[in-house]
Amino acid sequence: MRAARLIKMVLLLQSRSSMTAAELAGELEVSERTVTRDAQALSEAGIPVYAERGRAGGYRLVGGYRTRLTGLARGEAEALFLSGVPGALREMGLEDAASAARLKVSAALQPSLRDASRSAAQRFHLDAPNWFAEPATPELLPAVADAVWDDRRITARYRRTQRDGRAGPGAGPEAGPEAEPEAGPEAGPKAEPEAGLEAGPETEREAERELEPYGLVLKAGVWYLCARVTDGGAFRVYRIDRFTAVAPGEERFTRDEAFDLPAFWQERAEQFARSLLRAEVVVRLSGEGVRRLTYAVDPRSARQALAAAGAPDRDGLVTATLSVESEDVAHGQLTGLGPEVEVLAPAGLRERFARDAARFAGLYRS
Numbered sequence: 001m002r003a004a005r006l007i008k009m010v011l012l013l014q015s016r017s018s019m020t021a022a023e024l025a026g027e028l029e030v031s032e033r034t035v036t037r038d039a040q041a042l043s044e045a046g047i048p049v050y051a052e053r054g055r056a057g058g059y060r061l062v063g064g065y066r067t068r069l070t071g072l073a074r075g076e077a078e079a080l081f082l083s084g085v086p087g088a089l090r091e092m093g094l095e096d097a098a099s100a101a102r103l104k105v106s107a108a109l110q111p112s113l114r115d116a117s118r119s120a121a122q123r124f125h126l127d128a129p130n131w132f133a134e135p136a137t138p139e140l141l142p143a144v145a146d147a148v149w150d151d152r153r154i155t156a157r158y159r160r161t162q163r164d165g166r167a168g169p170g171a172g173p174e175a176g177p178e179a180e181p182e183a184g185p186e187a188g189p190k191a192e193p194e195a196g197l198e199a200g201p202e203t204e205r206e207a208e209r210e211l212e213p214y215g216l217v218l219k220a221g222v223w224y225l226c227a228r229v230t231d232g233g234a235f236r237v238y239r240i241d242r243f244t245a246v247a248p249g250e251e252r253f254t255r256d257e258a259f260d261l262p263a264f265w266q267e268r269a270e271q272f273a274r275s276l277l278r279a280e281v282v283v284r285l286s287g288e289g290v291r292r293l294t295y296a297v298d299p300r301s302a303r304q305a306l307a308a309a310g311a312p313d314r315d316g317l318v319t320a321t322l323s324v325e326s327e328d329v330a331h332g333q334l335t336g337l338g339p340e341v342e343v344l345a346p347a348g349l350r351e352r353f354a355r356d357a358a359r360f361a362g363l364y365r366s
Helices: 002-015 021-028 032-044 074-080 086-092 095-108 116-121 141-150 185-190 261-276 287-296 299-308 327-335 347-364
Strands: 049-052 058-061 152-163 166-168 202-219 222-229 235-239 243-252 279-285 318-324 341-345
Touching (some): 002 021, 002 058, 021 058, 032 049, 141 152, 141 202, 141 222, 141 243, 202 235, 202 261, 279 287, 287 318, 299 318, 318 327, 341 347
Antiparallel strands (some): 049 058, 152 243, 222 235, 279 341
């Protein structure tokens, strides 16, 4: 522990011309007295650390001394490539490794380039979670991340949603593109559809799987694990916040070199989005309704419906067929368009809007 701290102190002094005891104490997360003792230990070891007394004093390396202790450990190098997503690093427990990696890179740079990391940080910042959402870090994320980095099998217990006797990953769009118990695309027509959309009461139960954790995905503030069921099973997706226990195994697994995490995620996400849109609604839109449609319903569905729609009629109205999740969801979404949309079909949804219109007329009748 102390050896790592001494190395970090040398690298800090190498990357900056001079640092006060207070600055070093803050970076090293120790007391100023510990900084003094560490500086003395470095001097006794032959590293020319010079202490300047006084209000403007501090510590510096004499004569442009440079250490060669800048080689990156594997974990530091991997963390460095994720340094643009500091929140994700912190949640996975990699913040210290990334900090050490950045410091080593900074120490190896020419003096004129040592402000590059700060310069970049002031020009780019990634804020992954959705607006008005408080991101919650899954308690078991660091354990899962360790297994992903180490190619180590895990035994995971997780909550599965069950509706009308059919298991599935979650209720509604917020569940994300999970695929438990259904398998990946290679499973064929026997794979069950995403759950959470059928009618009926919803319950949860726990299940256990031995998994080969291939990769993590952070989508809109939610963490997902892409993993393969042990012994050649299908690749599946799991929400980390549904895990109730994770036990790393003794065995490591051999990665399938053909697995492409970004491509797999994109395919599964698109598959999930398509699986949600199981109903159709025929609408007639004003020009303003056409303009606002992509903000009211699924943007891809809106674009496809408008592209397939015919030309406006003589009143300037466009008739389009929308793919929607359900009549209930469509009712909530299309209500936001007010008088700019008329529902033509299905009849039950049209009647629902007619009742809404009558209620509105009653509310605003003078």
